[in-house]
Amino acid sequence: MEPSLEALSGQEDLILVATTGGRNLSAVHCEIPENAAVLQYLPLDELMKHAAVLVTNGGYGTVCRAFALGVPMVVAGKSEDKAEVAMHMSNAGIGINLQTDRPTTTSILEAVETILSTDTYRSRSRAVADELAGIDASKNVARLVEETVLAKTGQALANV
DSSP states (O other): OHHHHHHHTTOTTOOEEEEOTTSOGGGOOSOOOTTEEEESOOOHHHHHTTOSOEEEOOOHHHHHHHHHHTOOEEEOOOSTTHHHHHHHHHHTTSEEEOOOSSOOHHHHHHHHHHHHHOHHHHHHHHHHHHHHHTOOHHHHHHHHHHHHHHHHHSSOGGGO
């Protein structure tokens, strides 16, 4: 979080909102800029409805919510599954993968400026969100279960 706050401080046209993920605010190891608010927790769905860009470490849940809400991203994360999540996000054309756990302030600022000045990321993010909204997951899961049971047993689910 600190590199993002430092990179985007003083950007008068940006309002930064960051969360500590529940940690005490004393865990923030930089000065909080005038154009920023840092909170322990904030419902991401509510925040992302108003976001022009999300800077994240690439956690699966946060990236999935950004996909669903049509928010373009800057992702800096390589631990756990974050490198793969960031690769998929980048390949989908909805953000920039910084390919590091320790981004520089310059790389964050350049990536955010690129996303904000390039409509491609926003339009692609919205297209992905629209596509996801059109998926009926319950119907798809039921169909897959039925197909799997039929393939394994040779019988329709209703006869098992």
